[in-house]
Amino acid sequence: MLSYEKMSKDDLLKEISSLEERYSQYKEKNYNLNMSRGKPCKEQLDLSDEMATCLGENDYKDQSGFDCRNYGILDGVPEARALFAEVLATNAKNVIVQGNSSLNLMYDAISRAMHFGVPGSDKPWCKEDKVSFICPVPGYDRHFAVTNEFGIEMINVPMTSQGPDMDKVEDLVANDPSIKGMWCVPVYSNPDGITYSEETCRKLASMKTAAPDFRIMWDNAYCVHPIDSNDSDSVPDMLSLCEECGNANRVFEFASTSKVTWAGAGIACIAASDENISYIKSHITLQTIGPDKINQLRHVKFLKNADGVYEMMKKHAAILRPKFISVLEILKNELSMTDIANWNEPKGGYFISLFVKLGTAKTVVALCKACGVEFTPAGATFPYGKDPEDSNIRIAPSFPPLHELTPAIEILCVSTKLAAARKALGEI
């Protein structure tokens, strides 16, 4: 095992000079590669092209005969609600289908809670002295941006291989009534690709919370996104689990077809208990007369049912798998014989989470940038953009073609080693 810390100064200087030579060879190629975008590539978007034509000019009625070209149907067409309900293993009556973005629904859920409270609140959250949220880290930067926007204080809790560290979560929520909620990406989490264990889900559903109106933001963005369709992860239906534990109102669940059909023109849903659904509807009725139901109809016509979704996800997996394999191969070849980095080998989702030598992630990302490769800024996977250990880098393999992915990850590995060697020498 190569350890820069254990090397003599001479050997370290030799190692740095050979790494610098490799680095400058890459630099001479004047790359301009972007590895920061966790979005589907063109081939993935092409899989859903039939959606542009699958509705005929007379296909504008939903299954109840409602004319979807018109205003109305606040909670989405019944067949779209049934489709999400089947995928999420819940009841259609507990699902509201809206526009193209689940993030939008999450933002609205927090905004409503701040302005009006939620069932179980004795006042709007914004009237509390302090509101805080538990943020499993590393996590999704946009979750943190939403909570930050509303002045909600964010408390880091580390992820484990089973999900968030539940000893810490249980202790925090039991003793601090200012903790009103928690972000969770339960399947193939962003960025670690970790799926919560059943025990973690059960603890989340049953734990005692000092705040009576505590909410879990259960962002099931990657619930049908394995990279090998023969080996997929799942979690229990959190709505039933919370109900079983006497906390039916605890969870707001979110999902969308952003990474099933078209990321910019999909459909999204919020699922929740009966009481939560009536509360949400009482507010969205003032926000909109109804969502884009024609897009909902064409999604159902195209995907049909949960099996149709799984079939589509096999096609996505076939495109994504070689990219994930290629990244993991390069990381293994370049870094597994050193003690300077570790990474997750996700079975699904959109990201690979790399942990470089403590205190060097910012330097690594800067070295990559100077070599023409852009990664998500170091720190972005933590609340306030601050990774206390300056170690995590999010790799997003989906968008670039393989011939761009390979040099980008090689440059990442050389930069990781260079930064670690310079740190061992005391230069960083």
Ligand code: PLP
């Ligand atoms: N949630 C997570 C965890 C994500 O990673 C993403 C996109 O990367 C989203 C939500 C965005 O979803 P949507 O396109 O439905 O707004």
